Amino acid sequence: MLTNPRSDRVKAVRALSRRSVRARTGDFLAEGPQAVREAVAFRPDLVRDVYVTPEAAQRHADIVEDARSADLWVNEVTPEVLxxxxxxxxxxxxxxxxxAVDRPLTDVLGDLPSDALVCVLTNVRDPGNAGTVIRGADAAGADAVIVSDASVDIYNSKVVRSTVGSLWHLPISVGATVPEILAALRSRGVRLLAADGAGTTLLHDADLSGAHAWVMGNEAWGLPVEVRQECDDVVRVPIHGHAESLNLAMAATICLYASAEVRRTSR
Incomplete structure (x- = not known):
């Protein structure tokens, strides 16, 4: 059992809270039973070590058993060490x-089906929003999430927690610029739908057939004019009540589910 909170191993794990260390090592920390359960179940090949307190090992015996069955290192630690x-x-x-779970953009796009549903995050800065969008994309059955270089690091602990395990469920690409992403999608026949309050097309009137990508903007200022102009349509979710707007993650999930429903009925 690891008992020394000041040991080199503990310091090395704690250092993963810094983006520079995550970028250098290619590792990140997934905290909590749901995140660890999904990592072990869906991508055990990407799990280096599991750390668990004795009490949690009893409470989450299924996770520990699955991790050991996958030949993963399971290390018991004191609560102070964790x-x-x-x-x-x-x-x-x-x-x-x-x-890290992300894959190159060309690899992710090369695996898309003919009726692909993709979510693009262009300048999303809030970790909770980014993680919740990834979770919503997973729930809606999206085929990929693409996160631009101008967005939050998806390995930020708040992002990882907000995905509630969905980080390991669907292909994700990070690091490309917005122009590169849009050009790559268009070259593969994927239509680009900008989700923005400035849109003249209402969601229920939008063409959601065939392969398309929802392009989501920044929480505060939405999508720049030049990005909207690069898209095939600019779509807005109608507001029927008195709310000024929808939270980015909420709007993204609504758009993705609208697409998922069209895809479900057309297959």
Whole structure:
């Protein structure tokens, strides 16, 4: 059992809270039972180590058993050690060091089906929003999420927690510029739908057939004019009540589910 919160291993895990360290090592920390469960179940090949307190090992015996069945290193630690590793105020007793899940843009786009549904995050800066959009894309059955270089790091601990495990469920690409992303999608016959409050097309009137990508903008200022002009249509979710606008993650999920329903009825 690891008992020293100041050991080199604990410091190395804690250092993954810094983006520079994550970029250098290619590793990140997944905290909490849901994140670890999904990582072990869906991508055990990307899990380096699992750290768990004795109490959590009993409470989440299924996760520990699955991790050991996958020949993963399961290390028992004291609550003090886990607290020193994690950046949450109240760690939930289990965490895992994982390798990055993202794939090159060309690889992700090369695997798309003919009726692909893609979500593009152009300048999303809020970790909670980014993680929730990834979760919503997963729930709607999207084929990929593409995150631009101007968006938040998807391995930020708040992003990872907000995905609630969806980070390991669908292809994700990061790091390309917005022009590169849009050009690559268009070259593969994927129509580009800008989701923006400035849109003249209402969601229920939009053409959601065939392969298309929802292009989502920044939480505060939406999509720049030049990005909207590069898209095939600019679509807005109608507001029927008195709310000024919808949260980015909420709007993205509504758009993705609208597309998923059209795809479901056309297959």
């Amino acid at each position: 607290a020193a590793m994690c950046d949450t105020e109240s760690p939930q007793g289990i965490a895992a060091v994982c390798r």
